[in-house]
Amino acid sequence: MLVLFTDTDTDFTPQTAHEYGYNLISMPYSIDGKTVYPYVDFDFFDAHAFYDMLRSGVLPTTSAISEERYIEYFEPHFKNGNDILYVHFSAAMTATFDNMNKAIEKLREKYPERRFYHIDTKGITIESYNIVKEIGDLHKQGKTIEEILAWAEKEVDRFAIYFFADDLKFFKRSGRVSGLAATMGTLIGVRPIIHMNSEGKMVSVGKEKGRQKAINRLVAYVEELGDDLYNHRVIVGHTDAPEIVEEVVNGLEEKFGKELNIEIVNVNPTAGSHCGPSGVGVCFHAKHR
Amino acid sequence: METSTLNGALFADMIRGGAQKLNNNRTLVNDLNVFPVPDGDTGDNMYMTIDSGSAALNGEKADSLEHASSCVAKGMLLGARGNSGVILSRIFAGIARGFLGAHSADVGLLANAFSNGVEEAYSAVSQPVEGTILTVYKEAVSFANSKMNESSTIDSYFTDFTAELKRSLERTPEKLAVLKDAGVVDSGGAGFVYIAEGMKDVLNGVRISYDNRDAVPTARRIDFSLFTEDSELEYGYCTEFLLRLQNKKTDISQFDTDAFRMYLEQHGNSVVAFKDGSIIKAHIHTQDPGKILSYCRDFGEFLTVKIENMALQHNEIEAQKDYIPKVEKSRKKYGIVCVAAGSGIKSTFSSLGADIVVDGGQSMNPSAENLIEAFERVNAETIIVFPNNKNIILTAKQAAELYDKSDVIIINTKTIGEGYAALSMLDTSSDDNGIIEAELNEAAQNVVTGMVSRATRTTKKDGVDIVKDDYIGFTEDRVYTDSLCRKQAVTDLAKRLNAQNYDIMLLVCGTQTNEEEVNELYKTLCDEYKKTEIITIDGGQPVYDYIMILE
Numbered sequence: 001m002l003v004l005f006t007d008t009d010t011d012f013t014p015q016t017a018h019e020y021g022y023n024l025i026s027m028p029y030s031i032d033g034k035t036v037y038p039y040v041d042f043d044f045f046d047a048h049a050f051y052d053m054l055r056s057g058v059l060p061t062t063s064a065i066s067e068e069r070y071i072e073y074f075e076p077h078f079k080n081g082n083d084i085l086y087v088h089f090s091a092a093m094t095a096t097f098d099n100m101n102k103a104i105e106k107l108r109e110k111y112p113e114r115r116f117y118h119i120d121t122k123g124i125t126i127e128s129y130n131i132v133k134e135i136g137d138l139h140k141q142g143k144t145i146e147e148i149l150a151w152a153e154k155e156v157d158r159f160a161i162y163f164f165a166d167d168l169k170f171f172k173r174s175g176r177v178s179g180l181a182a183t184m185g186t187l188i189g190v191r192p193i194i195h196m197n198s199e200g201k202m203v204s205v206g207k208e209k210g211r212q213k214a215i216n217r218l219v220a221y222v223e224e225l226g227d228d229l230y231n232h233r234v235i236v237g238h239t240d241a242p243e244i245v246e247e248v249v250n251g252l253e254e255k256f257g258k259e260l261n262i263e264i265v266n267v268n269p270t271a272g273s274h275c276g277p278s279g280v281g282v283c284f285h286a287k288h289r
Numbered sequence: 290m291e292t293s294t295l296n297g298a299l300f301a302d303m304i305r306g307g308a309q310k311l312n313n314n315r316t317l318v319n320d321l322n323v324f325p326v327p328d329g330d331t332g333d334n335m336y337m338t339i340d341s342g343s344a345a346l347n348g349e350k351a352d353s354l355e356h357a358s359s360c361v362a363k364g365m366l367l368g369a370r371g372n373s374g375v376i377l378s379r380i381f382a383g384i385a386r387g388f389l390g391a392h393s394a395d396v397g398l399l400a401n402a403f404s405n406g407v408e409e410a411y412s413a414v415s416q417p418v419e420g421t422i423l424t425v426y427k428e429a430v431s432f433a434n435s436k437m438n439e440s441s442t443i444d445s446y447f448t449d450f451t452a453e454l455k456r457s458l459e460r461t462p463e464k465l466a467v468l469k470d471a472g473v474v475d476s477g478g479a480g481f482v483y484i485a486e487g488m489k490d491v492l493n494g495v496r497i498s499y500d501n502r503d504a505v506p507t508a509r510r511i512d513f514s515l516f517t518e519d520s521e522l523e524y525g526y527c528t529e530f531l532l533r534l535q536n537k538k539t540d541i542s543q544f545d546t547d548a549f550r551m552y553l554e555q556h557g558n559s560v561v562a563f564k565d566g567s568i569i570k571a572h573i574h575t576q577d578p579g580k581i582l583s584y585c586r587d588f589g590e591f592l593t594v595k596i597e598n599m600a601l602q603h604n605e606i607e608a609q610k611d612y613i614p615k616v617e618k619s620r621k622k623y624g625i626v627c628v629a630a631g632s633g634i635k636s637t638f639s640s641l642g643a644d645i646v647v648d649g650g651q652s653m654n655p656s657a658e659n660l661i662e663a664f665e666r667v668n669a670e671t672i673i674v675f676p677n678n679k680n681i682i683l684t685a686k687q688a689a690e691l692y693d694k695s696d697v698i699i700i701n702t703k704t705i706g707e708g709y710a711a712l713s714m715l716d717t718s719s720d721d722n723g724i725i726e727a728e729l730n731e732a733a734q735n736v737v738t739g740m741v742s743r744a745t746r747t748t749k750k751d752g753v754d755i756v757k758d759d760y761i762g763f764t765e766d767r768v769y770t771d772s773l774c775r776k777q778a779v780t781d782l783a784k785r786l787n788a789q790n791y792d793i794m795l796l797v798c799g800t801q802t803n804e805e806e807v808n809e810l811y812k813t814l815c816d817e818y819k820k821t822e823i824i825t826i827d828g829g830q831p832v833y834d835y836i837m838i839l840e
Contacts, residue, residue, distance in 0.1 A: 028555075030555070030556070030576075031576075032522075032576045032577060033525075033556050033557070033575055033576040033577030033580055034577075035555050035556070057521045057523075058521075059523055061557075061558060063554055063555055063558075064416075064554065066551050066555075095416040098416075188637065188640075188641065188709070188713060188795065188824060188826070189713065189792075189793040189795065189822060189824055189840075190713045190714070206716065207714065207716070209710075209713065209714060209732075209792065209793060209840060210792030210793045210822055210840070211792065211822050212792045212820070213792060
């Protein structure tokens, strides 16, 4: 049997994971030296409380999980004679997958006949979420692992994400967005527009003055790059910015009508630690990233 | 004369030469830390590290290479400071391991030992970052090793080694975006280049001068006021220590350094940790050093501990940023000079990306000479100037004509508001000065700047009855409102300027305003103009109680 795994950096919660038949790996963040594992150390993610804390000046850090932890997640399934497919957030953004590879190497020696497959969504938060859900759909439809891998090979690059943040300090500190230096110092009313490229890295693609222009630009990307939009989900993710989400949704529905399958998602705290509060993004099926 | 054998005495001299060369250039290496990472003074740290290695040789009879190299490694272990220093000490620990049992070495053994250095250095870091001293050293070793043939000598090896070091150093910005963005090469890598050059000089017979061998770091000006009663601990503590593992607490030979490092990783970042005999050397940036220290005492006791608040290190760099003359190599592609008055407005422009904010405004216009001084200090290929006052645009143009070392572009910003509008949209990624200038001038067009100030006399203007000491709301062209109440003047002005038609209202508050009033105004304006994003800034400007920038 094939056992599915994903991680909390994809915005999957225990509920969605259960619904789509995934096991969930918890990716931690730390505040003041205290490490928190989402959905292990708490049951319910209070996005408003978390991002409010960031607004008040708390700057969380994130860290890789250990080899041992990966073994704890995976070994029981190998022991039971199952294979694993792990659909994960972008490997280009973290060192955590080195630890995973080491864990898998060890497990391979112990369970040589078991197979481990993994799909890099080359995204994080809602971009991964969208892909993880589609793979969940395929699995539910009874697609084989070969079919799923073939789908991913072709389709992962067809999910685009564009988002903007409210406060650059989180991105600057995490150092995970390239191209920011050419465009700005800090933000005073300016929103950097960021997307994830096909290497799975965050790249700044410009900036807009004011919330409204930034929202318009997100909608414009969907219009320009969108492909087969009605047969895929459009995910709008946010770091505690429901009013902005509403405006983005209105903008999308004005352009594409109510038939669009829009889903609104809270960005998970670990990814949100790099983006900061009051950010909004949209992920959709596209001609290219 | 070609050197075919490396013995202990020569190795010791080479270490001294390396230390000396780095000492001569350490300010240069320090200056490569131009961007504000909370880990300055790489040159000092590396020098103190290698100097401890060199000092460990004093009084030692360093005939054998094994003995000399292990003395150096031991000394560096104890003296290692900072991230690059620790990695440097690991490189030499690896080299010493390669010389175990060797009285002297031929080039083959040297190459082997250098390879050990690569292995040892990478193993000390849990998440090696490419584009740093690690890469520079690794690539140089692998290049020099690949060049080896039967006629290779210690000299030829070092020639290849140092040549590739330099090439690899030049490539570091390609590997590490932060370097590229800051327009510098990696400082740790640069430090290593000087050390290797110094070692090579000794091989080539250059005599070392021993003056100025004190290991006192370049004077550090730490300003404790940078971390106040109300500061947030944003960057944590740079924590370094030597821990002596103790038999009664742990099985020293079985001590799991990986698990130890993993623990550190989970409680901080920039972690370097390794074990040498019964000593653990570790470096970590953490929010909670106490926790780390207690944990360590499960295994042993401390030999030394150093803990520094990185907000001070960090702010120290930020605070000095303007005054550090940048090294020629790091001449920036684009530099930004703004003119503004008021501490808050000045720091706003700095945070928007201005390299230098020249004091000036309505009542005191800077001279062309002031501006040229700023151009000189900013040291960039292209300098973009935001005069922010119509009386200063001409002066700026004149200064630009007098200055021929850079391309100077003057953006026609007539107000602080236009300066903000333009600078905040600066995007140099096109690399085309024509496009940049046009975009900035365009961005400056779409903004209206209103002001609230106290009337100095009773008069009538633009149909408004102005009473002395009332608050008036006006733009450059005309007076719109007069009110006894300052808040009222602001809200009236917003209404007259049609604030609802703009995406952003920036309210820059002057010295006469207070927090309570600003908060009330903010609330009133937010309620009134729901579609407009309202941002308040403590501008600290004189004369104008409020500057209202609508865009």
